Amino acid sequence: MRVLYHLPLSPHCRKVRLALQEKRIPFDLRNERVWERREEFLQLNPAGMVPVLVEENGLVLADSYVICEYLDEAYPDTPLLGRTHAERAEVRRLVAWFDGKFNDEVTRNLLHEKQFKRVLNRGNPDGTALRAGYSNIKGHLEYLGWLAETRTWLAGNSLSLADLTAAAHLSSLDYINDVDWTQSDGAKEWYARVKSRPSFRPLLSERVSGVTPPPHYADLDF
């Protein structure tokens, strides 16, 4: 069976899980405690990071960008990157937005500070980082809300990897109760739609040891 090495709260891993589910590609999940630097795992990915997908034929795909581009090439039914050059440019622009800009400005400042430092016993969250994260997420929710209100899905008329990437980051942050959904009705309504998809169910039912999500986390009518 195809295996995905992952960490439950990593947005990059969540993105890949959602893409696999939307494409109905079966896979087994393996928790990889990357900080233990397991030798067999480093042979799969010398970068020592998740996600890593190992295909049934032995092909190893490391990094969520590599995996998602591969999935759309190898399993073109249910395309997630769009069809025309313009559609693909817009889907990928938003993937880069959330995995790059949003990740730097929000995810690292909140999720890394609060969750990953705790798991790795690296001390308390840095107050400056937390303040920056809470301040930055406002502008991002506003932009996301504007996209959601002017289009059917974030990148256009179809659900795409842009929606899955944004929802992956937001769901990880929502798990640690760091998304104030009252800030944007458009963003909230869009997230409720993504969250209701069957592909999202495994994420919503999963629990991470030591952290209890807020009651609205798994609620489809939050």
Added chain:
Amino acid sequence: MRVLYHLPLSPHCRKVRLALQEKRIPFDLRNERVWERREEFLQLNPAGMVPVLVEENGLVLADSYVICEYLDEAYPDTPLLGRTHAERAEVRRLVAWFDGKFNDEVTRNLLHEKQFKRVLNRGNPDGTALRAGYSNIKGHLEYLGWLAETRTWLAGNSLSLADLTAAAHLSSLDYINDVDWTQSDGAKEWYARVKSRPSFRPLLSERVSGVTPPPHYADLDF
């Protein structure tokens, strides 16, 4: 004419310039002082970052990932991403390595601290960041040297976007004299080969106001 908005020392912009040159796609360059947050530019890319490519038909492509994937789809002669699934996975893994891991561990700690802080009058480089950058680059040069010694090009038998991405980061760092080439003969020999390609000439002859590169920077037999 096709226009690329860029900054001369940005590795992500250099990667796109090299890809365009290798594919012999003509383009005009425009320096975009992104920190001025020019309204017309923000309309092209709300993220406010370079590179941005505007095609002759008006199609706007923002972010180096978006541009490079597009270039290989729209101009498939001289493919830069490989042909088989395995080749493409390896090229993209190394692109992600240099634009992700190397960028976080080395480029941000050295180039951003020394050059971008100077341009933006944001104070002196942070000593801890510089020390981390100089320490981290050693392991990366070692890995790069190992790849170069065991393969013709970094990702396999053909020059690919992996070589262009790695060379883009290293050339920006070499411009500020932050690469100690004595650390890896393999890396040095590989960089000499990439640097000798016609696609590299415009980068090597360009000068950035206020920073003089070391004498070996443009020397093909450094």
